[in-house]
Amino acid sequence: MEPHVRVDxxxxxxxxxxxxxxxxxxxxxxxxxTLLGPSGCGKTTLLRTVAGxxxxxxxxxxxxxxxxxxxxxxxxxxxxxxxxxxxxPHMTVAxxxxxxxxxxxxxxxxxxxRSRQVLELVGLVGQEQKFPHQLxxxxxxxxxLARALVVEPEVLLxxxxxxNLDAKLRIRVRSEIRGLQQQLGKTTVYVTHDQEEALAxxxxxxxxxxGRIQQLGTPLAIYHHPANRFVADFVGLANFLEGEVSGxxxxxxxxxxxxxxxxxxxxxxxxxxxxxxxxxxxxxxxxGAPNVLRGRITAMSFLxxxxxxxxxxxxxxxxxxxxxxxxxxxxxxxxLEIPRERIHLLAAD
Amino acid sequence: xxxxxxxxxxxxxxxxxxxxxxxxxxxxxxxxxxxxxxRVLVYPAWQDYLAIPRSLRWLQAARNSLVMMxxxxxxxxxxxxxxxxxxxxxxxxxxxxxxxxxxxxxxxPPFMVAFAYILMFGRQGLVTKSLFGLSANIFGWxxxxxxxxxxxxxxxxxxxxxxxxxxxxxxxxxxxxLGADEWTVVRTISLALARPGITGAMLVVAISVLADFGNxxxxxxxxxxxxxxxWFRMEGMGDLKGAALVVAMLLVPTAGLFLLERxxxxxxxxxxxxxxxxxxxRPATPGFLKWTVLAVCALASLLVFLVYFGVIAGAFTTVWxxxxxxxxxxxxxxxxxxxxxxxxVKIGALAGLITGAVSVLVAFLTTRPFQLRHALDFLAVxxxxxxxxxxxxxxxxAFNTTIxxxxxxxxxxxxxxxxxxxxxxxxxxxxxxIERSIEEAAVNxxxxxxxxxxxxxxxxxxxxxxxxxxxxxIRAVTNVSIVIFLIAPGQxxxxxxILNMIQNNIWxxxxxxTTMLLLLTFVAIGLTWLSVxxxxxxxxxx
Numbered sequence: 001m002e003p004h005v006r007v008d009x010x011x012x013x014x015x016x017x018x019x020x021x022x023x024x025x026x027x028x029x030x031x032x033x034t035l036l037g038p039s040g041c042g043k044t045t046l047l048r049t050v051a052g053x054x055x056x057x058x059x060x061x062x063x064x065x066x067x068x069x070x071x072x073x074x075x076x077x078x079x080x081x082x083x084x085x086x087x088x089p090h091m092t093v094a095x096x097x098x099x100x101x102x103x104x105x106x107x108x109x110x111x112x113x114r115s116r117q118v119l120e121l122v123g124l125v126g127q128e129q130k131f132p133h134q135l136x137x138x139x140x141x142x143x144x145l146a147r148a149l150v151v152e153p154e155v156l157l158x159x160x161x162x163x164n165l166d167a168k169l170r171i172r173v174r175s176e177i178r179g180l181q182q183q184l185g186k187t188t189v190y191v192t193h194d195q196e197e198a199l200a201x202x203x204x205x206x207x208x209x210x211g212r213i214q215q216l217g218t219p220l221a222i223y224h225h226p227a228n229r230f231v232a233d234f235v236g237l238a239n240f241l242e243g244e245v246s247g248x249x250x251x252x253x254x255x256x257x258x259x260x261x262x263x264x265x266x267x268x269x270x271x272x273x274x275x276x277x278x279x280x281x282x283x284x285x286x287x288g289a290p291n292v293l294r295g296r297i298t299a300m301s302f303l304x305x306x307x308x309x310x311x312x313x314x315x316x317x318x319x320x321x322x323x324x325x326x327x328x329x330x331x332x333x334x335x336l337e338i339p340r341e342r343i344h345l346l347a348a349d
Numbered sequence: 350x351x352x353x354x355x356x357x358x359x360x361x362x363x364x365x366x367x368x369x370x371x372x373x374x375x376x377x378x379x380x381x382x383x384x385x386x387x388r389v390l391v392y393p394a395w396q397d398y399l400a401i402p403r404s405l406r407w408l409q410a411a412r413n414s415l416v417m418m419x420x421x422x423x424x425x426x427x428x429x430x431x432x433x434x435x436x437x438x439x440x441x442x443x444x445x446x447x448x449x450x451x452x453x454x455x456x457x458p459p460f461m462v463a464f465a466y467i468l469m470f471g472r473q474g475l476v477t478k479s480l481f482g483l484s485a486n487i488f489g490w491x492x493x494x495x496x497x498x499x500x501x502x503x504x505x506x507x508x509x510x511x512x513x514x515x516x517x518x519x520x521x522x523x524x525x526x527l528g529a530d531e532w533t534v535v536r537t538i539s540l541a542l543a544r545p546g547i548t549g550a551m552l553v554v555a556i557s558v559l560a561d562f563g564n565x566x567x568x569x570x571x572x573x574x575x576x577x578x579x580w581f582r583m584e585g586m587g588d589l590k591g592a593a594l595v596v597a598m599l600l601v602p603t604a605g606l607f608l609l610e611r612x613x614x615x616x617x618x619x620x621x622x623x624x625x626x627x628x629x630x631r632p633a634t635p636g637f638l639k640w641t642v643l644a645v646c647a648l649a650s651l652l653v654f655l656v657y658f659g660v661i662a663g664a665f666t667t668v669w670x671x672x673x674x675x676x677x678x679x680x681x682x683x684x685x686x687x688x689x690x691x692x693x694v695k696i697g698a699l700a701g702l703i704t705g706a707v708s709v710l711v712a713f714l715t716t717r718p719f720q721l722r723h724a725l726d727f728l729a730v731x732x733x734x735x736x737x738x739x740x741x742x743x744x745x746x747a748f749n750t751t752i753x754x755x756x757x758x759x760x761x762x763x764x765x766x767x768x769x770x771x772x773x774x775x776x777x778x779x780x781x782x783i784e785r786s787i788e789e790a791a792v793n794x795x796x797x798x799x800x801x802x803x804x805x806x807x808x809x810x811x812x813x814x815x816x817x818x819x820x821x822x823i824r825a826v827t828n829v830s831i832v833i834f835l836i837a838p839g840q841x842x843x844x845x846x847i848l849n850m851i852q853n854n855i856w857x858x859x860x861x862x863t864t865m866l867l868l869l870t871f872v873a874i875g876l877t878w879l880s881v882x883x884x885x886x887x888x889x890x891x
Binding site: 051053073078082083085086087089090099100147151 | 809
């Protein structure tokens with residue numbers, strides 16, 4: 001099947017800095033793709049290139065196989081939700097939402113009906129005559145979304161749309177956005193630096209760094225099978241150990257010998273990635289389990305849904321998360337158990 | 350990164366209509382700003398320039414202008430500083446009152462202070478002769494000094510108050526906390542941080558003093574000054590070349606100060622960065638300073654009141670200095686010349702419309718991708734460096750023989766483009782406040798270049814537009830320095846009539862007509878206030 005949106009070897013420079021460096025990305029129809037990365041990684045630049053605000057120095061953008069690289073921004077149908085919403089402050093909610101339809105010369109009756117439908121979708125019926133400054137942040141966000149959706153864009157672009165909302169609202173609105181996207185089957189490209197947000201709402205995530213896509217995959221794959229140390233470090237928390245494959249299913253990391261999944265990696269230096277919640281903590285040595293280390297708790301931080309421990313073992317510090325800790329607090333001597341199937345190996349950088 | 354991304358957007362949004370508009374605006378600025386200035390500078394032959402050092406009269410005028418610049422700037426800035434201090438500190442009594450008083454000279458026609466002080470302190474002066482029985486002579490440099498101090502301290506006050514107000518009170522509290530006493534805080538923190546603002550204020554006042562024609566022509570008497578010399582050359586001797594030479598001489602210091610202000614001082618302001626988010630009370634003002642500042646402000650306020658009182662009283666007094674009975678006779682005489690007021694309104698409205706439209710258009714165009722946009726920006730602020738008399742002579746030389754020569758259009762254009770910098774800078778500042786993504790959102794939804802101007806920027810700039818109109822209108826109807834050169838036959842404006850009356854000692858009618866002009870000004874301010882909900886400030890220069 002032909003991808004709905006295709007980004008083909010896009011390079012974009014600003015002066016001497018290369019913001020996007022030869023990136024290719026296919027976005028399937030109806031999918032929700034997230035560009036995730038730290039600030040300056042090129043994610044916003046890539047999104048804005050799709051919107052037509054930037055002309056790439058090299059490469060092309062296609063929609064349904066049609067090259068649109070030279071189509072000016074105002075003639076692409078790539079509606080965008082801006083980070084700061086960019087609502088027209090002198091227009092009411094209705095006028096903001098209707099603006100794109102007005103430019104498209106949609107007859108008034110049809111425009112009114114479409115606006116109403118979209119406002120219903122985002123739950124803003126009754127607010128039509130208000131001005132943006134009379135709305136809460138969350139409501140402004142919905143107007144921005146409605147304004148983009150009403151023109152029935154080929155692809156919906158969202159540039160960190162939740163960054164101006166408080167933490168609770170952010171979680172609510174993100175599931176609303178995802179719900180709407182699935183309900184409408186709208187092809188969506190979403191930019192964020194928040195890895196949790198990306199994991200929560202995406203079909204696929206493209207993790208970006210220094211102008212390149214480091215890994216493209218489902219949230220599960222990105223989290224559990226990061227392609228490199230950057231991805232492992234940026235998405236979630238991880239313990240890293242430098243080691244060497246010493247035999248089949250065996251890795252030596254300093255004084256520690258670990259049993260790893262069979263057929264993981266044949267030979268050579270590796271980086272071991274261990275998520276904090278993958279490690280189990282025991283007060284007594286567990287009987288019969290492989291990969292057990294004796295350690296000592298040096299610090300603890302209670303986070304409600306989990307307790308985070310810092311443990312000294314085998315000459316280094318480990319971060320270990322104990323889920324659902326209740327009121328139990330562990331102290332002093334402990335044993336770390338590392339289930340072999342939760343160990344992820346990377347070729348050493 | 351933001352800058353580069355903006356540049357890209359502009360390139361995409363560019364379209365032929367935008368290009369044509371840009372070319373049109375650039376041509377208008379070249380014709381109405383650059384060309385007259387160019388004409389002035391090339392009108393005298395280079396031998397004439399070389400002969401300047403041999404003309405005693407001109408050297409005297411230049412020296413006098415510089416002396417006035419120094420003394421009036423120092424006193425006006427000092428009084429302005431006192432007012433700025435009195436109006437920005439919460440523990441100063443009467444701050445609202447002083448703020449309003451300081452606005453009053455800004456709305457007075459640029460000859461009114463001098464006129465009023467002749468009435469108050471002159472040979473027939475109410476204060477000097479009738480109150481104290483003195484035989485005072487206000488004409489000359491000392492009279493002008495007093496007049497310019499009162500006329501221009503509000504400019505200094507506005508600039509310094511802006512800077513003082515922006516000094517974060519936390520800094521002052523931090524200094525107190527570290528052991529500084531009240532006086533040390535003011536000296537080492539408040540005033541130290543305001544220093545660039547004070548310097549900037551001095552430069553702006555200095556330009557105004559140099560260019561001050563209205564007050565000088567009335568009260569300087571036989572004291573030659575560059576600003577008035579040009580007019581005497583042309584009016585008295587028909588010496589256009591001499592006039593051009595004098596205004597060219599005047600341009601050197603004004604342009605120099607202007608460049609200094611624009612490229613040096615304005616980049617050195619430390620305080621502008623902080624918003625007005627936290628409004629904590631400032632530490633107490635030291636008592637000694639408090640009372641000194643209050644005394645200065647009280648005296649200056651009294652002098653400001655006398656400006657308005659003198660003119661309004663003059664309009665109702667039978668024979669000033671001799672017969673203090675009330676009369677309405679002057680109003681009959683003034684009513685005979687009321688036609689001149691309508692001409693003023695007509696020309697002022699025309700100038701205001703041109704200033705408003707050109708301001709917003711040029712402010713918009715300078716945000717577009719054109720390579721020449723910095724040149725456009727420069728042309729739009731350049732008139733701020735030109736004294737009114739320079740513009741007047743320039744327009745005479747540039748347009749007298751053209752189709753608009755001798756019509757009200759020349760005058761309207763001269764006034765409109767001379768006032769462009771204020772409108773343009775206000776509009777440009779407003780543009781900067783508008784989030785760029787708002788324009789991008791419009792483009793993203795399908796709007797083209799000029800459509801963005803119409804749908805997004807114009808509605809958001811209505812206020813800037815109205816204010817530019819109002820300021821330009823008010824300054825146009827009260828102007829003398831340009832009017833006096835470009836008055837068209839059959840199109841005599843009120844200020845010109847008033848000036849003639851004053852010079853012929855027809856004080857009563859002059860006062861009555863000035864009072865009408867004041868009414869007109871305040872009606873304009875009121876209407877603007879009603880439409881945009883804010884008081885316009887019209888710095889009155891030249």
